[in-house]
Amino acid sequence: MILIDNIGVLATLSPLGEIHDAAVLIDGETIAWCGKKTDLPKKNIAHTIDAKGYLVTPGLIDCHTHLLFAGSRADEFARRMNHESYQTIMAKGGGIVSTVQATREASDQALLALAQARLDQMLAMGVTTVEAKSGYGLNLEQELRALRLLQQLDAIHRIDIHKTYLGAHVIPNEYTDTREQYIGLLMDMLEKLAVEGLADDCDVFCEQGAFSVTEAKTVLGKAHTLGLGLRAHVQQLSHSGGVALVRELPLKSISHADFLSNEDIKMIADSGVVVEALPIAALFLRSQTITPIEKLLASSVSLAIATDFNPGSAMCQDLVLASRIGVVYFGFPIPHALAAITRVAAQSLGYADRGIIQAGLIADFLITNCHSINEFFYDWTKHPAGSVIKRGNLC
Ligand code: NIG
Ligand code: FE
Numbered sequence: 001m002i003l004i005d006n007i008g009v010l011a012t013l014s015p016l017g018e019i020h021d022a023a024v025l026i027d028g029e030t031i032a033w034c035g036k037k038t039d040l041p042k043k044n045i046a047h048t049i050d051a052k053g054y055l056v057t058p059g060l061i062d063c064h065t066h067l068l069f070a071g072s073r074a075d076e077f078a079r080r081m082n083h084e085s086y087q088t089i090m091a092k093g094g095g096i097v098s099t100v101q102a103t104r105e106a107s108d109q110a111l112l113a114l115a116q117a118r119l120d121q122m123l124a125m126g127v128t129t130v131e132a133k134s135g136y137g138l139n140l141e142q143e144l145r146a147l148r149l150l151q152q153l154d155a156i157h158r159i160d161i162h163k164t165y166l167g168a169h170v171i172p173n174e175y176t177d178t179r180e181q182y183i184g185l186l187m188d189m190l191e192k193l194a195v196e197g198l199a200d201d202c203d204v205f206c207e208q209g210a211f212s213v214t215e216a217k218t219v220l221g222k223a224h225t226l227g228l229g230l231r232a233h234v235q236q237l238s239h240s241g242g243v244a245l246v247r248e249l250p251l252k253s254i255s256h257a258d259f260l261s262n263e264d265i266k267m268i269a270d271s272g273v274v275v276e277a278l279p280i281a282a283l284f285l286r287s288q289t290i291t292p293i294e295k296l297l298a299s300s301v302s303l304a305i306a307t308d309f310n311p312g313s314a315m316c317q318d319l320v321l322a323s324r325i326g327v328v329y330f331g332f333p334i335p336h337a338l339a340a341i342t343r344v345a346a347q348s349l350g351y352a353d354r355g356i357i358q359a360g361l362i363a364d365f366l367i368t369n370c371h372s373i374n375e376f377f378y379d380w381t382k383h384p385a386g387s388v389i390k391r392g393n394l395c
């Protein structure tokens with residue numbers, strides 16, 4: 001067994017709460033025991049990791065990324081900083097479709113190399129599970145390629161990858177005049193990828209300029225019959241009505257949810273869906289309207305935080321930064337912000353085997369270089385990721 005010794009504060013995120021002067025025992029890929037150092041059971045210890053009195057948390061979980069893409073949108077970023085809106089750029093033929101072109105043109109090797117380097121960086125920043133969406137292929141061959149590449153990355157990289165099909169990201173240029181044909185193609189793609197078991201979940205971008213609520217319902221309804229989990233980008237840029245999907249279908253999560261009325265909040269609370277707040281995207285797009293965290297918490301809604309890492313609205317892979325912005329700008333209470341990148345992020349993806357520290361669960365840990373949870377969110381000078389343990393292995 002491996003012993004993590006000398007833990008100043010163990011943030012279990014479980015009913016055990018914060019344990020001071022703690023230790024953890026790891027057996028293979030699994031947590032064998034955790035508790036007060038003084039209660040440590042006698043075991044054969046093969047190896048000891050010294051946490052040096054620091055805070056230890058579960059490995060972080062980024063439950064919303066668009067990991068696999070090629071190209072750069074730095075010029076669009078400059079235009080946006082010069083007051084051109086995300087929607088205007090999209091309407092002029094830029095935005096997501098420009099990344100689609102660059103991604104389609106990239107070789108498998110090039111895409112793998114880009115994604116691998118990004119995953120390396122995420123792991124170094126404390127992330128041990130990543131959700132990754134397709135959605136820059138937007139035809140049968142390219143969407144299946146993206147999902148197969150994600151499968152390969154899952155096999156070769158230490159980080160666990162949760163694969164989400166996002167064929168319904170935008171209507172590709174070839175189908176702008178025949179959008180119902182593209183909806184038909186999305187159905188065909190779903191059947192093919194379901195046969196091969198290529199995706200865990202299906203997501204849609206439900207927004208003006210992307211997919212309507214009716215179209216989103218059609219796509220998600222089909223995915224549901226094929227046994228995929230459901231997620232949706234809703235009400236990021238306007239009160240476009242996507243929240244109503246939670247009344248029709250068993251969604252695991254909705255993301256963004258910046259524009260919410262009181263009725264929307266009630267619908268969300270009644271459904272039990274997880275809301276993924278994406279503070280980097282809101283900041284990057286200079287959104288004037290942001291997810292009403294305090295109201296959602298007052299209605300007992302489960303809130304995750306993710307990076308939304310993508311080349312358009314969130315060119316940043318740092319989940320800790322996302323959670324810090326979540327605290328300072330979105331108004332997350334600190335304990336909720338830590339839960340949002342661990343326990344609730346796991347819930348959003350449907351995992352009961354991670355996101356908290358408890359005997360029997362996967363041994364994914366972040367050993368920080370902070371002395372407390374408050375310091376983790378407070379001191380922006382230093383990144384809190386000290387060392388990372390993935391499935392019992394020190395990375
Ligand atoms: O979550 N909203 C849709 N998708 C991404 C943006 C993707 C892009 O701009 O390339 C998002 O913000
Ligand atoms: Fe997104």
